[in-house]
Amino acid sequence: MNFDLTPDQQMIRDVVRDFADNEIAPRAAETDRTGQFPMDIVKKLAQLDLMGLPFPEQYGGAGADNVSYCLALEEITRACGSTGLTYEAHISLGCMPIYLFGTEEQKQKYLTPLCRGECLGSFGLTEPNAGSDAGGTQTTAVLEDGQWVINGSKCFITNASFARFVTITALTDRSRGKRGISALIVPTDAPGFTVRAGYEKLGMHGSNTTELFFDNVRVPAENLVGKQNQGFKQFLSVLDGGRVAIGAMGVGIAQACLEASLAYAQQRVQFGQSISKFQAIQFKLADMATRIELARNMYLKAAWLKDQGRPYSKEASMAKLYGSEIATRAALEAIQIHGGYGYIREFPVERYLRDAKLLEIGEGTSEVQRLVIARALGC
DSSP states (O other), X not given: OOOOOOHHHHHHHHHHHHHIIIIIHHHHHHHHHHOOOOHHXXXXXXXXXXXXXXXXXXXXXXXXXXXXHHHHHXXXXXXXXXHHHHHHIIXXXXXXXXXXXXXXXXXXXXXXXXXXXXXXXXXXOOBTTBSSXXXXXXXXXXXXXXXXXXXXXXXXXXXXXXXXXXXXXXXXXXXXXXXXXXXXXXXXXXXXXXXXXXXXXXXXXXXXEEEEEEEEEEEEGGGEESSTTOHHHHHHHHHHHHHHHHHHHHHHHHHHHHHHHHHHHHHOEETTEEGGGSHHHHHHHHHHHHHHHHHHHHHHHHHHHHHTTOOOHHHHHHHHHHHHHHHHHHHHHHHHHHGGGGGSTTSTHHHHXXXXXHHTTTTXXXXXXXXXXXXXXXX
């Protein structure tokens, strides 16, 4: 086993860390307060060639590996959860289905502008009645005269307000249930397609979360992504990669909690000494650091397995499950260390808690991850 990062991986991590510290972190509190989408930050990420980081250069990407992508994502999320979620949804959900299953023509037409940061990627899977049971998709697409006619709705979709097109799932063969689901690319300016943002959320305020509505939306037959009626298998594969990325996001938030808590404990004086001298606080910090190290090793292993072309579904779920749950736990401990100050917005740890909770829900809840892991064990 070699736990050293390659020179390229170290360089990417360090460049992104510097950018996150100097450009993203100073804006994070304001982004959370106003809910304003940080488009200028996204444009700067594009200038750094990060918006297509793990994709080949022929499509406008940087040709990096998945380990590098997850390292970058950890650093971005450490600075701002909303920006991290925007970035993760763009690459893991917006770009990846087209890269993995799209035709060469689709990659040139759709993936290239995504990798260049000319628009944001978005993926429409979740529906009001199809959350964890994604196979219960009710949106339909019927082929008529060389066009798919789409009707239905999606909810909790990230980045769609800033996308030129959204890759969605729809039933193309109702008689086959989840085996009749396909993926389609739908331009956001198509007649009958409505994107509506307006959720009032607990956290991730700077991330764009929308509903999608399809009223006889027509797209060309060639907008089918991958094989017809194979969409269910396709999005399960896409979600595996996304779960590794969510694990990296969890580590990013947990790391921010540790750094904020350590700094506060060292300067906060009670009973004549800094509270970092008290064993009760030391144990909290030690446990937090240990969990972060374990979670980081897990997402790096899962990303490495993916880069090697080896099975990684179980490890992806482990990385997502553990990374997301230690983020919430770290945020709770950070607030406890800060005491009353942790409960007010003057300090960032209350934001970390609100942002962290989403990671236990999105792209497969903790309960779903435990099911995936149990089945991999043979249950």
